[in-house]
Amino acid sequence: MPSHDVLIIGAGLAGQRAALAAAEGGATVAIMSKVHPVRSHSVAAAGGINAAINVADDWRSHAYDTVKGSDFLGDQDAIEIMCSEAPAEVMHLEHIGVAFHRNATGELDLRAFGGASMNRTAYVADITGQAILHVLYEQLMKHAHAIDRFEEWFTTSLVVEDGRVAGVVARDVRSGAMELFAAKNVILASGGAGQCFEPTTNGLICTGDGIALAYRIGAPLMDMEMVQYHPTCLPENGFLITEGARGEGAHLLNGDGERFMEKYAPNKLELASRDVVSRAEQTEINEGRGAGPRRDGIYLDITVVPRKRTLEALREIVNIGKDFAGVDITREPILIRPGQHYVMGGVKTDVNGRTPIPGLYAAGEVACVSVHGGNRLGANSLLDTLIFGRRAGEHAAARAASTRMPSPSRAYVRADESMIERIIRRPKEGARRVSEIKHELGTTMNEHVAVFRDEPGLRTALAVVHRLKAEAAVAYIDDRGTVFNQDVLAAIELGFMLDCAEAMVTAALERKESRGAQFRVDFPQRNDAQWLKHIDISRNGDGAPLVSYSAVTFTQWQPEERKY
């Protein structure tokens, strides 16, 4: 049985950063990912990473922007840590090889991003996530003696013994073999849950596995109602046009050719925070001023950016425009609209990535520290993954020194083996396909748990989720093989997604106010007196999830009206 001080589930930015930090801390480390690490969805991050590295900037200004962006729901102690440690982290990335683009004097160039009072987004063209992810993977290869990689291994459950984490059960995707991994500490770094929505900017692998795995062993989830809709996604397939485009100067125009953000955010215009811009777009569309043949979109006009600059700094979206929308963005405006992008909520952790379950950590999009609160600023997520990935890795390595290696029972493997056996043997009669249920979940969530929400819609969504849960329990699959049986993994992922969706809808129903990404048409005001608190969701056997509250941490900034 493989045994490690620190076992990391997920090899995106958070997971790889955690692995490197834990190895540096002297721990024995393993990192596991259901896809090859460089396929992790961090690869898709385009625009950049925030840090107050300009000498005229100050991390406090970055922290304030983040607090304001979060609509005052972010925990300020965690935000201070993230923003004050950001410059050193970005320099560290630079030192290990990330080829950040430079200014004329050879220093890191910084671009403008939404909700920021200053240019503070470091970038590599518009492939920043890929550039960082690949460099971290280079470091994993370099430190192969200290970090064991389990590539294409799928975690099916977390193992808890005597109230603390003892390891995980996982399936070797390639052979179908199930294995028990013992670990003193498990760090969840398994990313977001965007696939609960359709369309989404997230990849097919973003199915909320870690959120559900933690939830199932009793870890609370926090801020699950806060789901970010990104203002610029292709209507047809949800592909993202990076905020970097607006950072470089692109305009938003409604169907009348009007630069409508002047009405909603007279100072920051297109670069207001994402919840504000997405709501403005949706309002324009709902009020009949949309663009495009069905008037259900908005024009993003990148032609105002000099063509050479676009080709050099936004090449990826030039390709996306050309290949996936048939538009040359350097020469004509492209039709976009808000699309599901990011889950602010997740497994509740402290500033060292710890969950209330001893030995269980979480970092990255799977976690909720909470640095994003009601709304995440663009280019703060890569930062979040790296800062809290590193901190979790360091902390777990230190904890390993004073913990004894557990030896969990093989019964856990047998349990998951028979769970899979049962899925494979489910009869077709009277059952639905897994893909069908997933599709219904995605479209339902996108209809009722989106930019504008209200009680009847949320109730409908909850009812659908409950029905789908029952259907998913008997849904059938086609593949009965062992080698690369993606069908059986999809059935397990569907269960994870439904748990996440239930938590999201429950929390959205609970919060009877409008804050950040949650806009309740029936409660259109922010209500600090009653709702300036986090909503925690915990599992309650097979019954309705338990709802409780926790306080928001304040340090320097008191809530005020939010204007851009």
Add this chain to the structure above:
Amino acid sequence: MAEFTLRLRRYDPGSGRAPYWDQHTVELEPHRSVLEAILQVKDRVDGSIGIRCSCMAAICGSCGVRINGQPGLACHTHLDRALACARDGVIEVEAMGNMPIIKDLIVDMEKVHWKKIRRVTPWLLPEGVVPEREHLVDRDAMVDVTQSMACIQCGACVSDCLTMEVDPLFIGPAALAKVYRFVGDPRDARERERLVDLAEDPHGMYSCTHCFKCIDACPKGVAPMSQIMRLRRRATSDWHIDDANNGRRHEEAFVTLVRDYGLLHEAELLPRSYGGNSWLGKFHPAAGKVLLESLPVVTKAILRGKVGIRQAMFGHKLPAQSLDQVQRIFDRVEGRPQRVEQNLYVSGEDDDGAARAADRAGRIEKAVTAQRSVVR
């Protein structure tokens, strides 16, 4: 909506069944991708079809396959374009080449691609004390390496690399392109060692036969062959690395021959590469050996009438006027104070700025009017 028929190459090693073709029809808009078509079949008809995929947007590098025999990404190939290249009206999709198949469209990248990546010391090797802030480096250098860094490790170039087919040990296009990412990076202190390593390896950068297949295959514009050429240029012109594979002399001979004759003189190329870069090169003992080795090929070519005896001995030469032009090209290129690097990210000039600005207002208006007429 239109109908498209797919023919998928299926193989499940666990089933004991030989590989076979599996045909399905889907209904999708023509600009949708081959991946979306495969996923439609997988979702609605047969969930056991194996294909790696995640982003659907040509960024995660999962979905490398061969479509109608051409390597590429399934998510990056439109159905209408795929159909246009189909032999018999059916879009044929199979696993990539040069790598063992695990199941259906899934190949073992680890055994081939990643092993080769690890072969080239794929991490930055800086030197000296770590600076407190960033390394100060030239702006253009970072834009320059972005092209090789844009590689998403999809393996499409590896799939059909001609050299790799005959020499499985060849380091290959993706790994060599990755090296340029370090060699072109001013922060890396091991440029010379890296280049010597690749020059001395008998399966290294001089094994590439310039077949262009990797350039055609690459969905991200990395142009691995161009990166290989840039590595060679640095090894020869910048570092003057003489290698056991005679790569440098071969290149020098190539260039001199074209300059002197205006055309490549094939018969002279090998002897010069080994014996020294002049007409006398062929009398060098080292040249004798390769000449003997190449004799069967040349003889066959003469027998089949592909080359004449005279041509084999003395080569062909362009007429004086054309030769003049060739030489002027050489003078112009070599006379430049700085080498011009072929690079996508650097070369996108803003050619028509003014015209575009004037044009812009009109275009938006046009878009708005067009859309109004649709709404009405």
